[in-house]
Amino acid sequence: MDSSWHGNLPANRKKAIDELVRGQEIAAQLKLVMNKSIGVDESVFAEDLVKKIMNSFNSSLYILNGGEFDEVASQIPQVGSPCWDGRKSSKDSGESGRGTAELKVKDRRGCYKRRKSSHSRTDDSTTLTDDGHAWRKYGQKVILNAKYPRNYFRCTHKYDQQCQAIKQVQRIQEEPPLYRTTYYGHHTCKNLLKASQFVLDPSDHHDIDSSILISFKSNGDHASNKPSNSLLTSFQTVKQECCHKEDDMNIPISYDPTTQYNNQASSSDYLLSPDDYMSAFDHGDVISGVNSSCTTSSHSLDMDGIMMESADFDDDGVFGF
DNA sequence: CATATTTGACCGAT
DNA sequence: ATCGGTCAAATATG
16 A cells, blocks of 8 residues: 555665575575485475475565566456356256357357466476365366376366466376476465365374364355365375276376366365465465464474465555565 | 366467 | 367266
């Protein structure tokens, strides 16, 4: 409100950028040092932390440099435009006859705009991480020169809350499995329900079976609430699905756990990839994120980050820093 | 029955 | 022409 500082003061902004760049460099150095000086186990975990720090720096720098997490907003068809479907309340449209299907398809021309290369955040993880949001898969594509297909997800609330967040998940490495998640846009949905269940994992995040589920039964969206699955961690969910598709297993392209883990907020591994915080500005999400960071004492670091962000970000893409 | 996933077609960008 | 992103009908799931 008060015109205060955001962006308006070039001098301050430059200082902030300089400071962030410095922090970024230091974090990079820290990463190098850590790789040499700690055991494998810790280094995996520590590396994750460093990655978060680096992501945070990247995002901050991007914002300060004038980027604005630009939203995939350009994709949103106007209500009432030929392309607006609003996810029709019923499937009436489909019923009227197969004969018209082709016509409809042709009508698609000009109906969707693709995301202009907006800012994205990537996160590599050895697990199929979930960020506490409800995602729905809408596509999968074989990518040239890539061993595994790319999977496309949008926020489940794309239509009921006009949430434009999307992400792509692609396996990029066989052994150990490594998945790259690229986020575009940020969540504008109030996704309290999905994010209200999380798994606390007091012992060790390798030991999934000892996870404790805490469910905040705030209700609200009956439509897609399927708590049963949330009891499982992502790992388990993936395992299950793998069994289902055994016939595809031999073909990497088909064996594709990336398609399975999303859906409900199986937030157990939230703590493994929380750099989606930048995309979870809205308060409900942030709150849910806080709760999940408790694997070890060192995770209090995350909390601070979140709290800070939740306090500082304003709506309308005006980012307070 | 409602919702999610699969998957081939369509479309925009290059 | 090709590639990658999205759509949407068909199908699966609970």
